[in-house]
Amino acid sequence: MPAPPLVVEGLTKQFGPLRAVDDLSFSVRPGAVTGFLGPNGAGKTTTLRMILGLTSPTAGHSLVGDRPYVEHDRPGRVVGAALEASSFHPGRTGLAHLEVYAPQVGVSRARCREVLEQVGMEHAAKVRVGKYSLGMRQRLGLATALLADPPVIVLDEPTNGLDPEGIVWMRGLLRRFAEEGRTVLVSSHLLREVQASVDDVVVIAQGRLRHASPLAELRSRAQPATYVESPRLDAVAALAAERGWRTATDATGLQVEGATAAEVGGAAYGAGIELHQLVTRDADIEAIFFELTRPEEER
Numbered sequence: 001m002p003a004p005p006l007v008v009e010g011l012t013k014q015f016g017p018l019r020a021v022d023d024l025s026f027s028v029r030p031g032a033v034t035g036f037l038g039p040n041g042a043g044k045t046t047t048l049r050m051i052l053g054l055t056s057p058t059a060g061h062s063l064v065g066d067r068p069y070v071e072h073d074r075p076g077r078v079v080g081a082a083l084e085a086s087s088f089h090p091g092r093t094g095l096a097h098l099e100v101y102a103p104q105v106g107v108s109r110a111r112c113r114e115v116l117e118q119v120g121m122e123h124a125a126k127v128r129v130g131k132y133s134l135g136m137r138q139r140l141g142l143a144t145a146l147l148a149d150p151p152v153i154v155l156d157e158p159t160n161g162l163d164p165e166g167i168v169w170m171r172g173l174l175r176r177f178a179e180e181g182r183t184v185l186v187s188s189h190l191l192r193e194v195q196a197s198v199d200d201v202v203v204i205a206q207g208r209l210r211h212a213s214p215l216a217e218l219r220s221r222a223q224p225a226t227y228v229e230s231p232r233l234d235a236v237a238a239l240a241a242e243r244g245w246r247t248a249t250d251a252t253g254l255q256v257e258g259a260t261a262a263e264v265g266g267a268a269y270g271a272g273i274e275l276h277q278l279v280t281r282d283a284d285i286e287a288i289f290f291e292l293t294r295p296e297e298e299r
């Protein structure tokens with residue numbers, strides 16, 4: 001059976017005078033990883049809590065497939081979620097934590113060991129959670145989410161506390177979930193950290209939707225940039241200025257903004273300028289993200 005999509009419609013949460021989530025609508029498709037992005041305090045966790053029936057919305061609703069999360073017969077088998085890495089009983093071992101949770105989602109004790117292995121934590125099965133690092137707690141949270149092998153996976157800032165190797169591992173895992181056809185929603189306040197693993201992006205700020213699209217569409221808005229090395233850097237800079245491309249020099253070369261490698265190479269060839277390096281630089285997607293999430297008053 002295909003995994004159900006997640007749909008959020010007009011979701012709103014008012015905490016006293018603060019509208020933490022404001023008329024938010026978006027959907028998350030199966031077979032892809034969706035990055036749920038926004039700066040600290042944007043309302044991501046509150047939204048995820050509403051999707052999971054942990055916080056009741058002031059207005060609007062969210063659906064997992066054809067009904068709200070809480071109206072599924074066994075919601076924990078449909079959606080696996082890891083919200084806060086710190087909410088484990090510190091005196092319990094990792095394995096004991098999973099064994100307490102297992103009956104709620106109807107899985108065996110053997111499955112607990114299996115998921116611990118899947119998240120690379122078999123060595124810490126008998127260690128008390130109080131002794132776990134933040135990264136280990138993240139992995140245990142993920143193991144909990146995966147217990148019932150759910151078709152929908154929701155993770156709140158899953159790379160927090162992971163070392164670089166852990167981040168690469170997490171990326172691979174998210175990719176695999178998507179390839180298996182699951183619906184995967186992952187929050188982060190850093191686009192940089194998730195851009196290698198997400199297919200779609202939903203960007204919020206101040207509780208409001210600012211952008212939703214495939215990542216590629218957001219990328220295509222970024223200005224191209226090209227790095228050049230040449231024995232005649234001054235001539236390249238002059239050529240760039242003629243064409244209206246901005247440049248920045250560093251110790252070894254020149255960064256040309258707003259031009260592709262083909263454009264810079266073509267122009268240099270035309271002017272008879274020898275080039276030793278001509279490299280496309282990653283589009284500055286982070287700059288677009290900052291622009292999208294700037295406070296309303298500053299826009």
Ligand SMILES: Nc1ncnc2c1ncn2[C@@H]1O[C@H](COP(=O)(O)OP(=O)(O)OP(=O)(O)O)[C@@H](O)[C@H]1O
Nearest residue numbers: 015018020038039040041042043044045046047189
């Ligand atoms: N229970 C609550 N009572 C009052 N205000 C709250 C409550 N929970 C969250 N908030 C406020 O709502 C806003 C959104 O918080 P939320 O945790 O959803 O943001 P976030 O995008 O997840 O941020 P972070 O990345 O920092 O976790 C913040 O201003 C926060 O202080």
